Amino acid sequence: MLNAALSEFHSGYRVYSVAALKRIPFALNTNDFHFDTEIIIQLLTAGQRIRELPIPTYYGDEICHVNGVKYAVNVAKSVLIARCQPMGFLYDRRFDCAPAAANAHDEPKLDVPSLHSAVLELVPAGVRVLDLGCAGGSVGAALRRRGCHVTGDDRVAPDPGIELDRFVLYDLNRGLPRIDFCEYDYVLLLDVIEHLTSPEGFVEELRGALRLSPSTTLLVSTVNIGFIINRMMLLLGQFNYGRRGILDLTHARLFTFASFRRLFQQGGFRIRTDRGMPGPFQLMFGDGSISRALVALNKTLIRIGRGLFSYQMLLVVEPLPSLDYLLRQANAQSAIRSDGAEV
Numbered sequence: 001m002l003n004a005a006l007s008e009f010h011s012g013y014r015v016y017s018v019a020a021l022k023r024i025p026f027a028l029n030t031n032d033f034h035f036d037t038e039i040i041i042q043l044l045t046a047g048q049r050i051r052e053l054p055i056p057t058y059y060g061d062e063i064c065h066v067n068g069v070k071y072a073v074n075v076a077k078s079v080l081i082a083r084c085q086p087m088g089f090l091y092d093r094r095f096d097c098a099p100a101a102a103n104a105h106d107e108p109k110l111d112v113p114s115l116h117s118a119v120l121e122l123v124p125a126g127v128r129v130l131d132l133g134c135a136g137g138s139v140g141a142a143l144r145r146r147g148c149h150v151t152g153d154d155r156v157a158p159d160p161g162i163e164l165d166r167f168v169l170y171d172l173n174r175g176l177p178r179i180d181f182c183e184y185d186y187v188l189l190l191d192v193i194e195h196l197t198s199p200e201g202f203v204e205e206l207r208g209a210l211r212l213s214p215s216t217t218l219l220v221s222t223v224n225i226g227f228i229i230n231r232m233m234l235l236l237g238q239f240n241y242g243r244r245g246i247l248d249l250t251h252a253r254l255f256t257f258a259s260f261r262r263l264f265q266q267g268g269f270r271i272r273t274d275r276g277m278p279g280p281f282q283l284m285f286g287d288g289s290i291s292r293a294l295v296a297l298n299k300t301l302i303r304i305g306r307g308l309f310s311y312q313m314l315l316v317v318e319p320l321p322s323l324d325y326l327l328r329q330a331n332a333q334s335a336i337r338s339d340g341a342e343v
Helices: 018-022 035-045 061-065 068-087 115-122 138-145 199-209 228-235 257-265 281-285 289-304 323-342
Strands: 013-015 051-053 128-132 149-154 166-169 186-190 217-223 269-277 312-319
Touching: 013 035, 035 068, 115 138, 115 186, 115 217, 115 269, 115 312, 128 138, 138 149, 138 186, 199 257, 217 269, 257 269, 257 312, 281 289
Parallel strands: 128 149, 128 186, 149 166, 186 217
Antiparallel strands: 013 051, 217 312, 269 312
């Protein structure tokens, strides 16, 4: 289960460096006998090198005090938690020791049924796109290759090799960047809302930036806290944040379909359409027959109950005409009629 190449799991010497120990939180480990399992898991997760030194197995008097069944259960439990943690189902600080990427973004999912591929279908070629919180810029770069003019924004620079027409380095938790939003046909806000400390204030500010541009279309997405896995885990008394997934440690606010729609409706936007997206099974199991079958099953279940089976939610919204816009249109129409009357 750990993809380890150890000849034996619990006997023999393990040889690793002091530097390796400094990279793992072994001080958090149990004081029980399955400490040996936890430190092996930590070293493997951290990508550290372990060498085996074979020795004759010897058990001292302490073996008489070991409950073999309890020990086996604890070993299996630790391994299961470690395997589920990268999938976002469980989280334990002891096993949060994987090397962090220099530019830690979600992997782009452009060629499989996913949020990103859905966005590429919804945005026509040749339009002007503002990608707020572009997270590496992969979606924006794909749109640019289709002839769109793309401006990206994020608090970290795009990934190497990503080309956008313009990039603005800015943290959206400080509000909106100094960009003329009325210049853009589409605004993308993909998996950004859940990272903001005040989504309501941000949506209100966004509405103000688009008050004179009711024709701009927004594509906004977030994870669904009502996903069936989360409900089942909560039923079992588990609500664990982790490195990724719906309960990502960086998520400040979480939504259901109803609360996500309400966020934009009460912020002055009209919901044109909404849809549920399947889970990222390709990231868990690779792009093979198993993941494709699970995606197909998930899409069928979403049609039955999207609030229960959607992993992510995607809204297509547009700003309602503001008072400033209506007054400007009324003045323009009055001027046209006045000119006609004079003629």
